Amino acid sequence: MSDLPLDGERRKPVSSLPLILEPRREARPPPCATCYGACWWNGWRVVFPVVATTTVGAVERREVPLPRAKCSCCRLGFTCYPLGFYPRRQYQLDVVAEVVAAVEIGCESTAVATTASSASPTSVRRWSAWIGALAEVKALHAVAAQVDPSTATVPTPTPRSRTAAVLDALEVLGAALVRAGVVFVERTGLGRVLGWQHRGHGDVLGLVAGPRRFSPAMAPGGRLHGR
Numbered sequence: 001m002s003d004l005p006l007d008g009e010r011r012k013p014v015s016s017l018p019l020i021l022e023p024r025r026e027a028r029p030p031p032c033a034t035c036y037g038a039c040w041w042n043g044w045r046v047v048f049p050v051v052a053t054t055t056v057g058a059v060e061r062r063e064v065p066l067p068r069a070k071c072s073c074c075r076l077g078f079t080c081y082p083l084g085f086y087p088r089r090q091y092q093l094d095v096v097a098e099v100v101a102a103v104e105i106g107c108e109s110t111a112v113a114t115t116a117s118s119a120s121p122t123s124v125r126r127w128s129a130w131i132g133a134l135a136e137v138k139a140l141h142a143v144a145a146q147v148d149p150s151t152a153t154v155p156t157p158t159p160r161s162r163t164a165a166v167l168d169a170l171e172v173l174g175a176a177l178v179r180a181g182v183v184f185v186e187r188t189g190l191g192r193v194l195g196w197q198h199r200g201h202g203d204v205l206g207l208v209a210g211p212r213r214f215s216p217a218m219a220p221g222g223r224l225h226g227r
């Protein structure tokens, strides 16, 4: 199965799970992130992400209608994402983090780790390489100490791989953000850290295109939203 986003117009969900999120949106869209102009609603985009459930290791494929908005000043169109939804990913970040952690830290076979999600071995290899190159472990620990000075740096003893070390550091930073009062629906360090950057700064780190590395400049005191 591809790990790239499905186009809701052309692809059907492979699961028969009946879960349908009700289309919901506020009376008005948020102001434009580029020019702060007033926006209006501009239809919906339907996607079918694979998301983590409250049971660790279990996943669901959901039908999610995402509201689209358009700026009345600069005419920029954009999608409004619900809390916990990461753009341009079919497999959402908690699913990715848990599958890769099972392989890289838990030493499970790829076949066992992907039983619930039916992700392909190729996807798992790509996720693992992507996480390993996502950030420097030292940078993640430094941001964690900045977010919460009480953070204790306890690196994974002899991590099995660079990916395992990065996953561990993402957990440290995610936990520091929680202690600092950031509210999450994500439960993994990867989901929390990238979700925090997306909601706070509008940044999306892609698997195959666009920015692919965490930037410590996004830490508190760094650049402003969308700049």
Ligand SMILES: [Zn+2]
Pocket: 032, 033, 034, 035, 036, 037, 071, 072, 073, 074, 075, 076
């Ligand atoms: Zn605008």
